[in-house]
Amino acid sequence: MEFWGVMSDALPTLLKGLSYTVLIALASLVLATIIGLFAGLMRISGNVILRSVAAAYINLIRGTPLLIQILFIYFGLPTVFHVNFSPLAAGIFAVSINIGAYLAEVFRAGIESIDRGQMEAGRSLGFSYAVAMRLIILPQAVRRMTPAFINQFIIGIKDTSMLSVIGVAELTMEGQSIYAMNFKSFEILTLVGLMYFIINYALTVASRWVEKKVAVS
Amino acid sequence: MITVKRLSKSFGDHEVLKNISIQVERQEVVCIIGPSGSGKSTLLRCLNLMETPTSGDVWVEGENLLDPRTDINKFRRKMGMVFQQFNLFPHMTALENITLAPTKLNRKSKTESGILARELLKKVGLTDKADAYPRSLSGGQQQRVAIARALAMEPHVMLFDEPTSALDPEMVGEVLQVMRQLAKEGMTMIIVTHEMGFAREVADRVIFMDNGMVVEEGKPGEMFVSPQNERTKLFLSKVL
Numbered sequence: 001m002e003f004w005g006v007m008s009d010a011l012p013t014l015l016k017g018l019s020y021t022v023l024i025a026l027a028s029l030v031l032a033t034i035i036g037l038f039a040g041l042m043r044i045s046g047n048v049i050l051r052s053v054a055a056a057y058i059n060l061i062r063g064t065p066l067l068i069q070i071l072f073i074y075f076g077l078p079t080v081f082h083v084n085f086s087p088l089a090a091g092i093f094a095v096s097i098n099i100g101a102y103l104a105e106v107f108r109a110g111i112e113s114i115d116r117g118q119m120e121a122g123r124s125l126g127f128s129y130a131v132a133m134r135l136i137i138l139p140q141a142v143r144r145m146t147p148a149f150i151n152q153f154i155i156g157i158k159d160t161s162m163l164s165v166i167g168v169a170e171l172t173m174e175g176q177s178i179y180a181m182n183f184k185s186f187e188i189l190t191l192v193g194l195m196y197f198i199i200n201y202a203l204t205v206a207s208r209w210v211e212k213k214v215a216v217s
Numbered sequence: 218m219i220t221v222k223r224l225s226k227s228f229g230d231h232e233v234l235k236n237i238s239i240q241v242e243r244q245e246v247v248c249i250i251g252p253s254g255s256g257k258s259t260l261l262r263c264l265n266l267m268e269t270p271t272s273g274d275v276w277v278e279g280e281n282l283l284d285p286r287t288d289i290n291k292f293r294r295k296m297g298m299v300f301q302q303f304n305l306f307p308h309m310t311a312l313e314n315i316t317l318a319p320t321k322l323n324r325k326s327k328t329e330s331g332i333l334a335r336e337l338l339k340k341v342g343l344t345d346k347a348d349a350y351p352r353s354l355s356g357g358q359q360q361r362v363a364i365a366r367a368l369a370m371e372p373h374v375m376l377f378d379e380p381t382s383a384l385d386p387e388m389v390g391e392v393l394q395v396m397r398q399l400a401k402e403g404m405t406m407i408i409v410t411h412e413m414g415f416a417r418e419v420a421d422r423v424i425f426m427d428n429g430m431v432v433e434e435g436k437p438g439e440m441f442v443s444p445q446n447e448r449t450k451l452f453l454s455k456v457l
């Protein structure tokens with residue numbers, strides 16, 4: 001009986017944390033999509049400088065732990081540049097830049113998977129590279145990318161739990177603050193884990209469904 | 218209408234086109250023939266700068282395409298291109314494939330370009346396929362939609378790169394029929410083809426290429442009956 005009591009007492013706070021987690025994840029995903037699109041396009045551009053900058057960014061992010069990136073942005077940058085982020089802003093920034101690097105590779109692979117003839121047909125009609133990319137290549141690439149995209153989103157949601165180290169009041173942080181007071185770490189962490197699981201499992205199912213739809217078309 | 222002067226094109230060390238000069242008049246139908254790898258596609262693709270020539274000039278309707286001030290995107294709207302592999306946009310219906318360029322580039326309204334597209338579908342004999350996606354069309358039907366798509370920009374010249382080579386034999390005829398009709402209507406056409414019967418029937422002039430050079434050109438009646446050059450003779454004896 002006591003188990004359920006602990007759970008229901010903790011639930012409102014955890015749901016608040018969960019809504020924060022979802023908010024951060026959504027904001028980061030939007031930003032990461034924009035970053036990923038541009039970094040992905042730069043990665044395949046004919047311009048050596050753009051290509052190198054994108055490659056450096058992608059490799060740097062993929063080669064360092066997210067935890068270090070979060071700490072660097074929140075604690076490291078302000079000491080040198082005198083900019084102060086709120087924990088929330090720093091958190092969204094760090095997760096966006098991190099997922100953006102992975103999405104850049106997803107975009108690159110998606111675009112490169114489209115037959116060269118598609119761009120040629122577009123250019124031969126008189127479209128510029130950029131417009132042909134937007135009207136002809138990307139709509140096809142995005143369809144193929146969707147499963148990989150959702151996968152990155154799932155990773156992003158789980159990654160937001162690391163933002164507890166800089167004091168962002170997301171789900172993991174709220175869980176920690178509850179069991180710090182009532183010492184019911186088993187119950188609370190079970191509930192926290194379950195919340196992540198439900199969301200991510202739903203996304204996994206959605207991803208499989210999309211994958212099937214894409215395979216058919 | 219189109220003048221190519223001393224055009225050369227290399228891919229790395231490999232010189233694919235060597236000092237080519239040709240001329241195409243308005244309303245003329247020119248077929249380019251020659252063995253595989255002789256540079257036919259590359260020459261055609263240099264005409265609308267899908268490939269950039271290494272040296273030489275390409276003039277179209279009095280404008281130098283290689284002049285950096287020439288807006289090549291604008292120019293390509295006057296030059297329709299049809300590919301061996303059709304290259305229809307698979308995420309769009311036949312109608313959308315045709316209306317895309319007129320609506321986005323000529324700023325025609327959806328209604329206007331829709332009417333134009335239906336006329337073009339009628340012309341290529343696919344009135345009932347407006348809402349079909351490319352994957353549900355046969356090769357011959359796809360290629361006819363691709364021709365309609367190129368015609369939708371109301372080009373002054375049409376470039377065809379082996380438009381029937383990827384087709385099953387029974388579908389070649391329907392595509393050639395559409396091209397024959399276009400020629401009759403006075404469209405300027407440059408056609409790379411292996412269909413010698415078609416070239417003979419429709420072309421005003423035939424250009425034979427080998428090893429990156431124009432070896433011989435002339436009226437189909439003369440060229441197919443009494444070719445002058447040894448290499449032309451050899452090639453024609455194999456394909457006719």
Ligand SMILES: Nc1ncnc2c1ncn2[C@@H]1O[C@H](COP(=O)(O)OP(=O)(O)OP(=O)(O)O)[C@@H](O)[C@H]1O
Nearest residue numbers: 228231233251252253254255256257258259260379
């Ligand atoms: N993008 C490219 N990069 C490198 N080499 C190329 C490229 N495109 C064509 N080539 C080479 O140029 C030569 C001429 O090719 P092209 O496609 O123009 O010949 P073709 O006459 O059209 O032959 P086919 O009848 O087989 O279509 C070939 O040796 C080919 O390998």
Ligand SMILES: [Mg+2]
Nearest residue numbers: 257258259379
């Ligand atoms: Mg070819």
